[in-house]
Structure formats: structure tokens, C-alpha cells
Amino acid sequence: xxxxxxKTPKNKKIYVxxxxxxxxPNPTASLERERKIVKxxxxxxxxxxxxxxxGDIFDFWxxxxxxxxxxxxxxxxxxxxxxxQGIAILIFAGNHDMWMFDYFPNELQIPVFHxxxxxxxxEKDYLIGHGDGLGPGDxxxxxxxxxxxxxxHQWLFSWLHPNIGFWAANxxxxxxxxxxxxxxxxxxxxxxxxxxxxxxxxxxxxxxxYVFGHRHLPLEMDVTNYSKYINLGxxxxxxxxxxxxxEGTKLIHFEG
Numbered sequence: 347x348x349x350x351x352x353k354t355p356k357n358k359k360i361y362v363x364x365x366x367x368x369x370x371p372n373p374t375a376s377l378e379r380e381r382k383i384v385k386x387x388x389x390x391x392x393x394x395x396x397x398x399x400x401g402d403i404f405d406f407w408x409x410x411x412x413x414x415x416x417x418x419x420x421x422x423x424x425x426x427x428x429x430x431q432g433i434a435i436l437i438f439a440g441n442h443d444m445w446m447f448d449y450f451p452n453e454l455q456i457p458v459f460h461x462x463x464x465x466x467x468x469e470k471d472y473l474i475g476h477g478d479g480l481g482p483g484d485x486x487x488x489x490x491x492x493x494x495x496x497x498x499h500q501w502l503f504s505w506l507h508p509n510i511g512f513w514a515a516n517x518x519x520x521x522x523x524x525x526x527x528x529x530x531x532x533x534x535x536x537x538x539x540x541x542x543x544x545x546x547x548x549x550x551x552x553x554x555x556y557v558f559g560h561r562h563l564p565l566e567m568d569v570t571n572y573s574k575y576i577n578l579g580x581x582x583x584x585x586x587x588x589x590x591x592x593e594g595t596k597l598i599h600f601e602g
Contacts, residue, residue, distance in 0.1 A: 360467050361390045362474065363587040364400035364559025365580035367442065368418050376417075379581060382602045384424045386587065394433050400559045400578060401440025401476025408445040422454075429454055438463075440560065441478040462558075467590050470554040473547065477558030477577070480543040541567060544575045555595055557588060564597060 366383055369376050390397065407415055425435060435456045439446045450456040462475030544556040548569050556575045564579035564586045576597060579586040585600040 357393060358395035358591075359390070359393050360396045360398065360590040361394055361587055362398040362400055362557055362578060362590070363581065364438075364440070364476065364578045365402045365562060365582075366399075366421075367402055367405040367580065367582055368421060369405040370582075373417075380418060380421050382585065382600075383581060384420050385602050386585075386600050387424050387428065390587075391428055391431065391433060394428075396434040396436065397428065398474060399435070399437045400474060400557070401438045401478070402442045402559060402580075403437065403440070404443045407443035409447045409449045414449050425454055425456065429456065438474070438476045440476040464553065468592050470590075470595070471552065472555045472557055472590075473544075473553045474557045477540045477560035480540050480558070538565075538567075540577070541569070541575050544569045544573070548573050566597060 363386075366379065368380055368383075387397070404415065404418065429435060435454075437446065437450055437456055437458045439458055439460050444460065446458045450458050459475070462473050462480075465472045465474060538561070540556075540558050540561060547553065547556070552573065554573055556569065556573065557578065558575075559578045559580070561577045562580040562582075562584075563577055564584060565575065565577035567575045569575050576588060576595070578588060578597070585602065586597055587600060589596055589598055
């Protein structure tokens with residue numbers, strides 16, 4: 347994939363977005379946001395060589411062997427349409443939709459990655475991922491993530507009836523959001539965990555750009571004089587995406 351995209355035609359572009367959180371806070375608001383996302387996808391399709399969705403696309407997603415989550419049909423249909431047009435799409439699983447297994451690769455030919463991945467676009471190196479669990483600290487979440495990623499625990503969860511499993515997951519997600527709001531986690535600048543992760547990687551391996559989501563803050567911060575960290579923000583209130591082209595790399599607000 348990376349080698350192919352190094353040869354991206356000059357008139358083509360790469361687009362990156364994350365944190366759609368489809369499903370919250372309620373069906374009506376989620377549907378309105380879904381329509382906006384579909385409109386954005388339709389708009390960028392005219393000159394897109396690749397679209398990267400960098401995690402937390404769904405507020406909860408778990409694939410049972412014969413069952414996938416209900417809803418979001420307009421979004422999924424748009425992804426199928428874009429793939430049929432020959433536009434490449436990649437997905438990074440986030441902390442809310444880490445239970446992506448083979449549905450997207452098999453049904454839509456969309457690869458799913460669970461760890462940050464390096465790409466080369468227009469002779470620039472990018473490290474792209476969702477961003478959860480990176481950097482120092484946050485030991486509680488990292489422990490929970492290990493539990494959620496454990497194949498045995500995933501297998502046991504799959505034996506729950508979907509109605510029970512999704513009820514429990516949505517309840518946990520709602521409580522998690524409430525605690526996050528109450529905590530009012532501030533922007534810590536150089537102490538931001540993802541930013542510290544970028545610094546650590548850059549000290550060993552150079553990348554021109556580090557692109558992540560998860561933090562829900564649209565950010566552009568210099569890691570060094572020669573590398574930059576970009577956070578994509580979210581699509582609940584902000585609607586930002588990254589455009590990568592021959593002309594450069596820029597974070598854009600989608601008016602829609």
C-alpha cells in the first residue's frame with residue numbers, strides 16, 4: 347500500500363478523518379451526523395486516491411460471527427460505493443470500535459489496522475493511527491484495553507446475546523463519557539501523552555507528520571523543527587479532516 351501511494355498522481359489527494367462516534371448521543375443526532383459524513387465522503391471522492399478513517403468511527407462496534415451492529419446503513423453504503431469506484435479506504439480501530447474483525451476486509455475489501463502504521467505520501471513520511479494507549483501514563487486504560495483485546499474475553503463476550511452485549515457496552519460507554527466530562531481533562535501541551543509518544547518515536551525514527559485522533563482536540567504541534575503532530579479532532583461538534591496533496595498537508599474544517 348505505501349509503495350503504491352508513493353506514486354499517487356499529482357491531481358489526487360489523501361484524506362484522513364476520525365472520531366465520528368456514530369450512534370451517540372441519540373439516534374436522531376447520530377443520523378444527522380451520518381448524513382454530514384456521507385456528504386463529506388461524496389465531496390472528497392472526486393479527487394481521492396485514499397481515504398483513511400482513523401478510529402472511533404462507531405461509538406460501539408462488535409462483530410459476532412453472523413451479526414454486525416444495526417444502523418449506519420447510509421455510511422456503510424457510501425463506503426461500498428467508494429470501493430466500487432476504485433477508491434482505496436483504510437480503517438484504524440479505535441478504543442470504541444476495537445472489536446473489528448473480518449467484516450470490513452471481507453465485505454468491503456477495507457483493511458483494518460489495530461496499531462499505528464507508517465505511510466509515504468508525496469515523498470513525506472506519516473505515522474498514522476487512532477492514538478489510544480500511546481505515550482506514558484494512563485495505566486488504568488492500558489490494563490482495560492489488554493482485557494478487551496484478549497481473545498478469550500472476546501470469545502466469551504461473543505456468547506452473550508447481542509441485545510445483552512450491546513446494552514452492556516452502551517451503558518459502559520455512556521458512563522465513560524460522563525466521567526470524562528466530569529474530569530474535564532485539560533490540554534497539557536508538551537505533557538500530552540500522544541505528543542510525548544511522537545517525541546519518543548521521533549528520537550529514533552524520523553517522520554514528517556504524526557497523525558492521530560482520539561484526543562478530540564484539533565491540534566498542530568511541532569515535534570521538532572522537521573516534524574509535526576496533528577490531531578484530527580472529532581465529528582460530534584468540530585468536523586475536521588486532513589487533506590494530503592502535492593501542495594502540502596492541511597487540517598480543514600468541513601462546513602457541509
